[in-house]
Amino acid sequence: MIPYGRQDITQADIDAVVDVLQSDFLTQGPMVPRFEEAVALHVGAQYALAVNSATSALHIACLALGLAPGDYLWTSPVTFVASANCGLYCGAQVDFVDIDPRSYNLCPDALARKLAQAEENGKLPKVVVAVHLCGQPCDMQAIHELSIRYGFKIIEDASHAIGGRYQKQYIGNCRFSDITVFSFHPVKIITTAEGGMALTNDEHLAERMALLRSHGITRETSKMTHEADGPWYYQQIDLGFNYRMTELQAALGVSQMQRLDHYVARRHELARRYDLLMDDLPVKLPWQHPDSYSGLHLYVIRLQLDKLKLTHRQVFELLRELGIGVNLHYIPVHTQPYYECKGFKADDFPEAIAYYRESITLPMFQTMTDDQQDAVVAALRKVLCS
Numbered sequence: 001m002i003p004y005g006r007q008d009i010t011q012a013d014i015d016a017v018v019d020v021l022q023s024d025f026l027t028q029g030p031m032v033p034r035f036e037e038a039v040a041l042h043v044g045a046q047y048a049l050a051v052n053s054a055t056s057a058l059h060i061a062c063l064a065l066g067l068a069p070g071d072y073l074w075t076s077p078v079t080f081v082a083s084a085n086c087g088l089y090c091g092a093q094v095d096f097v098d099i100d101p102r103s104y105n106l107c108p109d110a111l112a113r114k115l116a117q118a119e120e121n122g123k124l125p126k127v128v129v130a131v132h133l134c135g136q137p138c139d140m141q142a143i144h145e146l147s148i149r150y151g152f153k154i155i156e157d158a159s160h161a162i163g164g165r166y167q168k169q170y171i172g173n174c175r176f177s178d179i180t181v182f183s184f185h186p187v188k189i190i191t192t193a194e195g196g197m198a199l200t201n202d203e204h205l206a207e208r209m210a211l212l213r214s215h216g217i218t219r220e221t222s223k224m225t226h227e228a229d230g231p232w233y234y235q236q237i238d239l240g241f242n243y244r245m246t247e248l249q250a251a252l253g254v255s256q257m258q259r260l261d262h263y264v265a266r267r268h269e270l271a272r273r274y275d276l277l278m279d280d281l282p283v284k285l286p287w288q289h290p291d292s293y294s295g296l297h298l299y300v301i302r303l304q305l306d307k308l309k310l311t312h313r314q315v316f317e318l319l320r321e322l323g324i325g326v327n328l329h330y331i332p333v334h335t336q337p338y339y340e341c342k343g344f345k346a347d348d349f350p351e352a353i354a355y356y357r358e359s360i361t362l363p364m365f366q367t368m369t370d371d372q373q374d375a376v377v378a379a380l381r382k383v384l385c386s
């Protein structure tokens with residue numbers, strides 16, 4: 001089976017992790033700050049907080065922004081559940097904004113309409129999570145302008161987008177957001193096995209997230225309520241968690257970071273090749289915004305079902321039978337039973353549902369060979385044209 005995504009682990013990665021195993025610190029040593037610095041420098045953000053997953057990063061990002069019971073968090077329905085769940089962790093309510101049919105990202109026009117309505121009802125969101133689906137950045141400038149008008153905070157869920165650019169600048173520099181989150185799960189662009197990071201340019205948010213990832217404990221006297229009792233002393237001044245990244249993960253991250261730009265460039269080569277090889281097939285190819293350089297975590301096609309005798313599900317199943325590890329990103333979150341119970345109906349977000357009925361994620365990963373890619377296209381051609 002050709003997987004839809006997979007990690008690339010080199011001997012240098014393995015050596016970096018083994019070095020940590022033989023060092024004094026398996027956790028809370030020098031590698032986590034080194035990894036944070038490498039990512040912050042690369043993307044151009046002032047502060048970076050490494051944590052044990054992007055889900056944890058989203059959680060502490062929401063808490064740092066003050067999301068609490070009575071507040072609303074809005075996001076796209078076409079995302080992984082974690083982009084929405086972080087709101088529920090904070091006791092806030094979650095709502096969704098339908099996607100743009102071309103970019104598949106949260107639609108700024110739909111957002112503007114929903115905000116105008118929410119203002120009348122007194123239910124404006126405190127936080128909007130903008131998800132860069134497939135690595136393609138959202139229209140951040142438009143979302144940022146709306147945030148000024150309506151006073152909400154912005155988290156970029158850039159789990160798919162490290163190494164990508166928006167208006168020629170690296171995603172993660174938080175130019176149009178309060179906090180940006182990356183994921184380092186093995187299917188993503190670079191990996192630390194499990195892992196995530198929150199980036200910000202706001203010192204106060206960085207301090208809050210640093211506290212929250214480690215029990216709410218500080219060792220800085222300036223943050224304590226009174227002078228230290230002695231050299232052993234620390235204070236818990238907030239309710240935090242253990243969301244720390246290990247030194248092994250961070251060492252892997254530092255090593256992987258050196259290949260980030262190369263990885264994204266290879267993904268662009270593969271995407272261009274897919275575009276060319278499939279331009280006569282009854283599928284809609286992914287649209288790329290001319291002012292952005294996608295991280296290209298995923299390559300998603302939409303079937304032109306009116307030109308096919310097969311159903312979406314049949315095409316999917318036949319491709320799997322032919323050894324092509326296709327996938328679907330994502331089942332719209334508002335249709336998940338846990339969210340359905342909160343009163344969402346499938347057709348509340350019709351563009352998301354239309355997307356779900358036609359979409360297939362084709363395999364794409366940095367070490368994919370041209371031969372593997374040819375096999376994917378041949379299988380798709382066989383299924384769609386016979």
Ligand SMILES: *Cc1c(COP(=O)(O)O)cnc(C)c1O
Nearest residue numbers: 053054055080082159183185195
């Ligand atoms: C993978 C992913 C997450 C969660 O990442 P983890 O590191 O696995 O917690 C969140 N949002 C999106 C859009 C993702 O793709």
